[in-house]
Amino acid sequence: MHIVVFGGTGRIGSAVVRQALAAGHRVTSVARRAPTLRHENLKSVIGDAQEPSVAEEAVSEADVVVFAVGSRGTTSTVVRSTSIAAVLKGMRANGVKRVITVSPTAVAISRKAPLLRKLWLRYFVHKRQRNPFNDVERVEDELTGFCPDIDWSIVRSSRVRDAPATGTYQVIPDGELRNERPVSVSDLADYLITSAEDPSTYGTTVSVVGSP
Numbered sequence: 001m002h003i004v005v006f007g008g009t010g011r012i013g014s015a016v017v018r019q020a021l022a023a024g025h026r027v028t029s030v031a032r033r034a035p036t037l038r039h040e041n042l043k044s045v046i047g048d049a050q051e052p053s054v055a056e057e058a059v060s061e062a063d064v065v066v067f068a069v070g071s072r073g074t075t076s077t078v079v080r081s082t083s084i085a086a087v088l089k090g091m092r093a094n095g096v097k098r099v100i101t102v103s104p105t106a107v108a109i110s111r112k113a114p115l116l117r118k119l120w121l122r123y124f125v126h127k128r129q130r131n132p133f134n135d136v137e138r139v140e141d142e143l144t145g146f147c148p149d150i151d152w153s154i155v156r157s158s159r160v161r162d163a164p165a166t167g168t169y170q171v172i173p174d175g176e177l178r179n180e181r182p183v184s185v186s187d188l189a190d191y192l193i194t195s196a197e198d199p200s201t202y203g204t205t206v207s208v209v210g211s212p
Contacts, residue, residue, distance in 0.1 A: 002026040006049045007068035015189035030058045049083040056090035064196040067101040076131045081138035098151045105156040105207045110177040154205040174205035181210035
């Protein structure tokens with residue numbers, strides 16, 4: 001399998017790159033800087049994912065695209081939404097169908113969440129993170145509302161920690177999350193890779209969290 005990782009030098013993206021290579025896959029990392037990792041099955045595309053020419057070149061031979069682009073801070077941003085538009089354009093130009101995107105779990109308020117969590121998210125987190133969350137929501141809306149030709153999945157991650165893989169993480173359907181538990185970045189990367197070609201995950205939104 002050839003996996004193209006946008007945001008391939010970020011915290012989540014680099015974990016996906018590393019574990020995909022260890023599993024024997026071919027990987028293309030797309031980022032503004034080259035990855036420090038060197039591997040015979042790793043190709044690096046250095047550039048801005050918001051540029052359609054960069055995205056189209058990167059996905060030309062992809063089987064699966066993992067979209068782990070992010071931005072820091074709380075100021076207004078369109079980095080994610082502009083990038084996903086360029087990526088989808090490149091995918092369509094090359095006949096690539098499969099994309100998995102990564103979002104924070106806090107962007108959505110689960111109907112099963114305890115009342116205190118709902119209040120905390122609505123009146124603290126969403127107010128503080130309104131600008132970046134707007135950008136995440138634009139990405140999710142693009143996939144769910146305007147991509148009937150794309151086999152997309154939205155994977156929301158809880159508090160990601162740099163801890164060893166446990167292999168016992170939970171995958172919870174949209175709206176069913178009760179308690180957000182920290183998840184290892186390695187466990188999150190494992191799910192992104194193992195679900196990459198699983199048709200049962202197409203058109204789904206899930207949260208990946210740590211085990212109780």
